[in-house]
């Protein structure tokens with residue numbers, strides 16, 4: 396299939412074929428002097444957009460809200476959700492508009508959403524805008540997770556502007572185009588459950604099955620089949636986050652994707668030192684969303700989804716499906732950690748090797764991702780780097796002996812394929828953001844290029860452990 400120009404891309408969104416109780420039509424509010432900050436050719440590839448037929452002027456016009464993209468009928472969807480454990484009855488796309496769908500060259504259908512596009516009926520007290528800094532973080536991190544093979548929404552471009560917004564200080568607003576096969580969240584289901592509209596809830600479930608889980612339609616109980624897959628996908632997603640040290644920061648049920656994708660990049664962070672209790676969200680005083688809590692809170696969110704499906708699925712069946720979360724998570728996590736450690740095959744002691752390794756990392760307070768790279772050196776015969784990080788206590792020496800006995804020498808290529816060199820560390824993003832706020836987007840492009848190729852050894856400056864001054868950055872939800 397040939398690539399298309401910007402104005403040839405859009406199809407009516409399938410979501411907008413649902414009745415209007417699912418969304419509200421919105422109009423985009425123009426940004427002042429919009430300009431292109433970043434463009435992602437990988438995302439363009441996915442949606443079959445020819446970059447040569449999408450000039451910076453066109454992109455900033457269309458996505459800065461000045462001229463609608465041909466074929467777009469922007470809508471904002473309504474949802475609700477559990478935020479920090481409490482139910483919020485009405486949320487919805489308060490600063491994002493679904494422009495339409497796009498079919499990629501491979502036939503995959505994507506929704507095109509514009510984040511930061513202005514107020515919608517669901518904006519509550521918000522201004523409908525997104526700060527340039529937060530959009531840059533989402534843009535970079537969604538691409539970082541994608542290249543690590545983690546399901547996520549993707550980012551096509553960022554449009555900067557001279558529109559001023561007030562957060563903790565005055566900042567510039569920006570918009571970002573994101574793409575995802577669906578932006579439906581657990582919270583969409585919760586909204587129709589708590590407003591006691593079983594008809595719409597069923598319609599939503601049918602919609603999700605028809606367009607996103609067609610295999611479930613063939614099952615005896617398609618709703619149960621769908622729910623079971625959602626639970627399993629969510630468990631696998633969280634296993635991937637844990638393995639790479641990604642902390643989402645705001646795992647409210649309105650941020651949980653019905654497709655098991657990573658959605659909503661707010662105050663996220665990657666582990667610097669291995670601290671299981673690490674909290675990347677400054678607003679999260681009690682650590683509800685701390686790194687080590689992510690598996691249990693994901694399960695909690697699945698329970699919220701289960702509750703909203705009680706009209707379609709028997710309680711006992713929901714419980715059976717929920718029980719799959721823990722084993723699916725545990726198997727996926729162990730498998731992925733073994734890949735990072737270069738442990739092919741299977742022995743009974745594998746779980747213990749992983750557990751003890753993590754204990755040593757925690758005790759030594761050493762950089763989580765850098766430790767795997769040091770282990771690669773140990774496997775190649777040079778143990779100095781890892782003993783420098785972990786110390787040379789008898790516990791370390793003993794563990795290392797057991798580990799080196801367990802791995803084969805040919806583990807190195809396996810480890811190199813599974814241990815990213817480039818991690819989207821918050822301090823790197825901070826630097827890029829400061830430069831972008833001064834109008835320099837070169838560093839952003841450079842970091843983006845490195846994140847595209849995270850297993851490469853060519854980006855030495857981006858592969859270093861976080862310096863002391865940049866560690867454990869904790870961000871607020873303000874974005």
Ligand SMILES: Nc1ncnc2c1ncn2[C@@H]1O[C@H](COP(=O)(O)OP(=O)(O)OP(=O)(O)O)[C@@H](O)[C@H]1O
Pocket residue numbers: 486487488489490491517518519520521522523524525645649650658659660661872874
């Ligand atoms: N400045 C704002 N104006 C209007 N609504 C907002 C604003 N900031 C957040 N919201 C809305 O508040 C809710 C919670 O915000 P949250 O920060 O979790 O999401 P987000 O980053 O805006 O969106 P998404 O989950 O789509 O990435 C969302 O429904 C969001 O649309």
